[in-house]
Amino acid sequence: MRTVALAVTDGMLHFELSVAHEVFGSAPAAVTVPWYDLSVCGPATVPFGRFRLEPDHGLDHLQxxxxxxxxxxxxxxxxxxxxxxxALRAAHAAGARVASLCTGAFVLAAAGLLDGKRATTHWAHTAALAARHPEVEVDPDVLYVDNGSVLTSAGKAAALDLCLHLVRLDHGSSVANAVARRLVVPPHRSGGQAQFVTAPVPARDDHPLTALFPWAIERLGRPLTVEDLARRARMSSRQLGRHFRARTGTTPLQWLLAQRIRLAQELLEQTDDSIDAIATATGMGTATTLRRHFNRTLGVPPDSYRRTFRSRTHHDDSGTEQPGA
Incomplete structure (x- = not known):
């Protein structure tokens, strides 16, 4: 998935366009894998606020x-x-992976690319999408939906989540995390997380979960229970559950599992540790448990994931491409 094209016309939202350009336009300094070849495709000129955008190619280049x-x-x-x-129909027919950000789902629906598929868009527009395109299974409660060759995201910040998800699919968790660090955003929010979270960012540094998150992440190799987290946060388990739901849209145990899977991805990509050792390092206990949760979450077993991302071309210190292990 080396070439990425942004489909632009009059009427596109600026924020989502800028998000995609920021993610796919250039690699972080620490990333050495070959990056995307990004192009902007559209009519000769496209109004862009007070400016006019001049695309690199016409819409026919999307295919x-x-x-x-x-x-x-x-x-x-x-x-x-x-x-x-x-142009979108032609691109998809030619084998392109097509992703919409926010209300871009209406464009994909108009092209028939969402027929019979589950999809999402900004929560304020999900009812309209369902009414105008009853053949689409609209899910108003998720950040993004991945149907393989067709993907849709919810609004604004969820557009960034989907773009990072695409980078993670193409280059692995470590590279996606490097992009997230450059953008100063959380490295991974699951597509199934709820769109409407009452307090996505704590308003104060003394929010009860602000210090709990890094404390738990540093101890993923240990057995952690809801009671352990609640004790550290100095609240009851019931209070902790309410704070987690408001802050992350999920439960403490689901959040812990997501962090353990993320750590397992990084260890599979960056080390030669055995599956048993990684299971211990991530607090999964046994290789069987790790394989079960990993496969259920990512759709592939840890061994296959490692082969996929360790076999990618990498560079030695001289900058010469070497075959991966």
Whole structure:
């Protein structure tokens, strides 16, 4: 998935377009894997606030991209341009992976790419998407949906989550985390996390979970219970559950499992440790437990995940490409 094309026309939302350009436009300094070849495709000129955007290619170039990103569509009540819809159909038919950000889902739906599929968009527009396109299974409660060759995200910050998800699919967890660090955002929010979280960012540094998160992450290799977390946060288990739901949209145990899976991904990519050793380091206990949770979460067993990302081309200190182990 080396080539990424942004499909732009008059009526695209600026934030989502900028998010995609920031993620796929350049690699973080510490990343040495070959990065994406990004292009902007659209009409000769596209209004962009007070400026005018000059695309690199016309919309017909979308069919030559490995991945096509459709930013948010400003007016969900207006049909997207026919030339854009036709270009997306042609790109998908040619084998491109197509992803929409926010209300860009309306464009994918107009192209028929979401027919019979589960999809999402900004929570404020999910009812409209379901009403206009009853053939689409609209899920209003998730950050993004991955159908393989067609992906959709919820609004604003969830667009960044989906872009990082694509980087993680292509280059692994370590590289996606490096991109997240550059952007100063959480490295991974699961697509199944709820869109509407009452307090996504604590308003104060003394929020009861602010210090708990790094404390727990440093101890993933140890057996941690809800009672352990509650004791550290100096609250009851019931109070902890309420704070976790409001802060992360999930439960303490689900959050812990997600952190352990994330750590397992990094160890599989970066070390030659055995599956048993990684199971111990991540607090999973046994290789059997790790394989079960890893496969259920990511859809592949740890061994296959390691082969996928350890076999990617890497660079030695001289910058010469070497075959991966």
């Amino acid at each position: 030559h991209a490995d991945t096509v990103i459709v930013p948010g569509w400003a007016d969900a009540d207006v049909d997207p341009p026919a030339e854009l819809v036709d």
